[in-house]
Amino acid sequence: MELIIDNLSKTYSNGIKALQNISLNIPKGMFGLLGPNGAGKSTLMRTIAALQEADTGTITLGDIDVLKQKNELRQVLGYLPQQFGLYPKISAEVLLNHFAVLKGITNKSERNELVKALLYKTNLYDVRKQNLKGYSGGMKQRFGIAQALLNNPKLLIVDEPTAGLDPLERNRFYNVLSELGEHTVVILSTHIVDDVKELCTNMAIINQGKVCLKGQPLEILESLKDKVYKKTIEKEELKIYKENYKVISEKLFLGKPTIHILSDKNPGGGFSLTNAELEDVYFSKIFSNTNSNSN
Structure with a gap:
């Protein structure tokens, strides 16, 4: 499965051209989207995730028209935005179970097994009973990935996931994303060059709403x-x-x-x-x- 973005543009009401004729082919695996703050990365991620409209252009994921078939997209999408809220007085296990119910996983034994597996995958099983308010920044990010994986997504979007993390937490997060990239289209949007260098086999650089460069990191070097x-x-x-x-x-x-x-x-x-x-x-x-x- 491949994500194809063709001539995507978005201009806000204040005249800012957030996206200008963006075209990218993103295959299965880790894809790095590099750019400074304000480059248009988050606008692009939100548009791919069907959270806002584009002015022109198309996005397809396999046979799904992303901009027209939003419900179909959401069934196969995992999304970890740059900012996300958590209930601080609830344990990771309870909240992840609750999210699983909201995503339609109603069979209790199936849901419990899935929650357990995701907590192991994100290295949170040992602290599953702990309230989220006691989690570090990296632990919260890993919980965010766990909830994004509940529907076994074919497309996973993570927006600035390692900003503010210490080196140890960043490495743990790298390991989780790297494993996911073996079977899923994973878009890593970041301004941190090391994130792309460590993880991604394909990448693009975006600035002022335009793609400046795209290709494989080794070839680009x-x-x-x-x-x-x-x-x-x-x-x-x-x-x-x-x-x-x-x-x-x-x-x-x-x-x-x-x-x-x-x-x-x-x-x-x-x-x-x-x-x-x-x-x-x-x-x-x-x-x-x-x-x-x-x-």
Whole structure:
């Protein structure tokens, strides 16, 4: 099964063009949607999840017309939005059981087995009796995934799922998503480059409502081979370098900025060639797209 998005556009009443002719083919597996805050990622996710209308374009999931057959979509959709509420004084086991009833799983023994299996899958079984108010951020996110999987979805959407999680919780979440991607179309919408680097076999970068780049991460990295140079500079020099070079990233190393620039040839001046990282691809595309729209 494949999710096909064709020429999707959405303009809000205030004139903001949230989506501009978005076209993507998303196969089974983990698909990373990268972009800065405000890029249009959440608008796209909500539209795919049939939570808001598009102005133009089509979305199909197998033989389902997503924009017209919303009830059919919801039967095969799992969705974990960026913000979601939980009942703090109810245990994970009780609330997950309640959600299962709402999704039409009325056979008690079948429902209990499903809830048990999902709590194990998301590593929450040992704390199933604990009220949700005592859960960490990562535990709440894993509970969100558990409820999204109750209907064995063919399409799973997760919007900014690891923001604010510590490294241990993020790794646990990675493991859950990675396993799901073996059998399901999973869209991971995020501004965190490491999420896509760790998990996804296909990806797209979106900025200002447009797709800047799409493909497989390893192939995309090849596009910057022998084009990324680095140099450690003084803080007061940063402005000058930004004026004279295409600086695509900067990080502090021992208190000094280390910059990465994009150049088709060796710029000299103490720069050294470095291996391109997915973060370099991301910032080079965001930089290029932002500049082209400001000119």
